Amino acid sequence: xxxxxxxxxxxxxxxxxxxxxxxxxxxxxxxxxxxxxxxxxxxxxxxxxxxxxxxxxxxxxxxxxxxxxxxxxxxxxxxxxxxxxxxxxxxxxxxxxxxxxxxxxxxxxxxxxxxxxxxxxxxxxxxxxxxxxxxxxxxxxxxxxxxxxxxxxxxxxxxxxxxxxxxxxxx
Amino acid sequence: xxxxxxxxxxxxxxxxxxxxxxxxxxxxxxxxxxxxxxxxxxxxxxxxxxxxxxxxxxxxxxxxxxxxxxxxxxxxxxxxxxxxxxxxxxxxxxxxxxxxxxxxxxxxxxxxxxxx
Numbered sequence: 001x002x003x004x005x006x007x008x009x010x011x012x013x014x015x016x017x018x019x020x021x022x023x024x025x026x027x028x029x030x031x032x033x034x035x036x037x038x039x040x041x042x043x044x045x046x047x048x049x050x051x052x053x054x055x056x057x058x059x060x061x062x063x064x065x066x067x068x069x070x071x072x073x074x075x076x077x078x079x080x081x082x083x084x085x086x087x088x089x090x091x092x093x094x095x096x097x098x099x100x101x102x103x104x105x106x107x108x109x110x111x112x113x114x115x116x117x118x119x120x121x122x123x124x125x126x127x128x129x130x131x132x133x134x135x136x137x138x139x140x141x142x143x144x145x146x147x148x149x150x151x152x153x154x155x156x157x158x159x160x161x162x163x164x165x166x167x168x169x170x171x
Numbered sequence: 172x173x174x175x176x177x178x179x180x181x182x183x184x185x186x187x188x189x190x191x192x193x194x195x196x197x198x199x200x201x202x203x204x205x206x207x208x209x210x211x212x213x214x215x216x217x218x219x220x221x222x223x224x225x226x227x228x229x230x231x232x233x234x235x236x237x238x239x240x241x242x243x244x245x246x247x248x249x250x251x252x253x254x255x256x257x258x259x260x261x262x263x264x265x266x267x268x269x270x271x272x273x274x275x276x277x278x279x280x281x282x283x284x285x286x287x
Contacts, residue, residue: 044193051189052182059181059229063174066228081231086271088232093272097279099286110188113199114206115181115232116268122200124276128285139280143273149200150234151269154207155261158241161215162257165242166249 047109054111062088085116092117096124122146177229180222184233203234210238240264 062084069080092112095101101121105112112118126145130138144151188202197205210233213219219239222230230236241261248260262269 044190047193048186048189052186055185055188055233056178056182056229058185059232060174060178062181062232063177063228067174081228082267084228085231085268089268089271090275093275093279097283099283110192110199110202111182111185113203114185114188114234116234116237118199118203119234119237119268120272120276122203123272124279127276127280128283131280131285139277143276146200147272149204150207150237153204154211154238154241157208157211158238158245158261159257161211162242162245162249163254165215165246166254166257 050107051109051111051114054108055114056111058088058111058115058117088116089120092120093124096121097128101125119147119150122150173227176226177232179229180226181229181232184235206234207238207241210235211242212238214239214242237265237268 065084065087066077066080069075069083070077075083092101095104101112102125105118105121112121123143123146126142126147127139130142132138133142184206188206191197191202191205192199210219213222213235219230219235220243241264244260244263244265245257246260248256248263250256252259
């Protein structure tokens with residue numbers, strides 16, 4: 001009886017109470033079974049081939065830029081690779097700012113996320129998404145929201161591996 | 172021929188990334204972090220330098236090269252100035268990419284409006 005008094009006190013009528021019990025009863029397993037029929041199966045082979053071709057084309061574009069810079073503009077090899085990375089980052093940032101890079105990513109998937117274009121896209125999109133909240137609390141605070149993990153784990157792992165190699169293998 | 176090798180290498184790395192995305196519950200953020208650590212790990216045995224020789228600039232495009240150049244710059248500086256160089260030279264090679272991404276991203280953010 002105390003239970004029913006509590007229900008009345010909090011203003012929950014009996015219908016919502018039964019729905020609550022139903023929700024609690026529907027555990028994770030049955031939820032998975034229910035949704036597995038509705039969620040469309042993605043074609044993994046097709047996704048893989050698209051990612052391979054698109055990623056390969058980005059790599060090919062990088063090699064072509066380096067080749068053209070070296071042979072037609074007489075740029076040293078080290079500078080040519082830096083310029084190539086800057087060009088790719090600029091293209092990706094511009095496409096993100098113009099707003100059609102998200103569509104490309106949803107089609108090409110990892111083919112555009114794994115190359116350096118994904119890094120530039122993550123940074124520019126997180127800046128643009130929080131533009132409304134102001135220069136410092138919006139853009140400044142959220143600039144590294146997605147790319148922060150890449151930089152953090154890159155630096156930490158490079159430091160650990162670097163120390164191991166420097167101390168035990170002599171640099 | 173180096174064009175074909177670039178295509179194959181970069182495509183292969185992206186294929187691995189897509190396989191991880193499809194078959195596990197990891198997000199793109201996880202995948203890029205894993206690849207950066209992998210790149211740093213491969214370069215700690217000097218393996219990634221050989222990849223660059225064999226496959227050309229296609230190896231510098233995937234995010235794995237980010238980890239590679241982090242540890243490469245750190246070790247180069249460490250060989251010159253000792254253990255402190257590991258800290259000082261960490262960003263000496265990757266700063267081009269990071270600074271370019273920050274500056275271009277900021278300028279373009281100021282110019283363009285977010286798309287709803």
